Amino acid sequence: MSAIRDKGYLLIPMLLNLIYPSICPLCNNPSDSHQHSPICTNCWHGIKRYSGPSCRICAAPLVSVYSTVCKECLTHSSSFSVVLNYGIYSDALAEAINLMKFSGLRRLANPLGQLLLNLEMPECDGIIPVPLSKHALRERGFNQSLIMARVISKKVKMPLYMDMLLKRKDTPPQVGLSGKERMKNLRGAFKTSGKINNLRLLLLDDVMTTGATARECSKTLMSAGAKEVIVITLARAAMI
Numbered sequence: 001m002s003a004i005r006d007k008g009y010l011l012i013p014m015l016l017n018l019i020y021p022s023i024c025p026l027c028n029n030p031s032d033s034h035q036h037s038p039i040c041t042n043c044w045h046g047i048k049r050y051s052g053p054s055c056r057i058c059a060a061p062l063v064s065v066y067s068t069v070c071k072e073c074l075t076h077s078s079s080f081s082v083v084l085n086y087g088i089y090s091d092a093l094a095e096a097i098n099l100m101k102f103s104g105l106r107r108l109a110n111p112l113g114q115l116l117l118n119l120e121m122p123e124c125d126g127i128i129p130v131p132l133s134k135h136a137l138r139e140r141g142f143n144q145s146l147i148m149a150r151v152i153s154k155k156v157k158m159p160l161y162m163d164m165l166l167k168r169k170d171t172p173p174q175v176g177l178s179g180k181e182r183m184k185n186l187r188g189a190f191k192t193s194g195k196i197n198n199l200r201l202l203l204l205d206d207v208m209t210t211g212a213t214a215r216e217c218s219k220t221l222m223s224a225g226a227k228e229v230i231v232i233t234l235a236r237a238a239m240i
Helices: 002-019 071-075 091-102 107-114 134-140 144-158 178-185 211-221
Strands: 083-086 124-128 165-167 190-192 200-208 227-236
Touching: 002 190, 083 107, 091 107, 091 144, 091 200, 091 227, 107 144, 107 227, 124 144, 144 200, 165 211, 178 211, 190 211, 200 211
Parallel strands: 083 227, 124 200, 200 227
Antiparallel strands: 165 190
């Protein structure tokens, strides 16, 4: 019976790929897996966990193996204790994230969330997704960090707090802004709700560039009484 069921699981994605054929945007070959379509299996398997030199605090990629802390963390203290990061925001990983966020392919949240499960999950009292403003949520239709957080919450049996951290105001896009400008842009943008005192929290964001969003979110949570904030990200921007 289990063999028949296993064959059924294999047939379903094959049939879906036949009905809804697509071309991999990275190699232009036909996509062969509905799970992470339109990215083909070969390109998907090219997504690797970053293992090069990085800041021991914020996980920013560094040039030298002899460096342990980036310039930003040396000059500015952070409210989070550490960042756990999976990969670099480039190639197939960047393509998958962009397809999920900007093309509405929510189904990619599951395989992308599964990648995060390769990281050693710390023991926390709950997981919090970085929130979107009401306007941004209406425009996109979903919060990509929330649906990935659901994957982790379900797998590791960690409570998911969807409304503990809220974005109370719209902020201009962060693209093209310096780290200092990003921090100014986000100042006072978040608020908390509910009981946070003494909680050790895991804050999930999809992409971390300068770290301004993670820093402001962590600062807001710590000011509300959180015991510790650990950040987990799917991708870190290339060396800064």
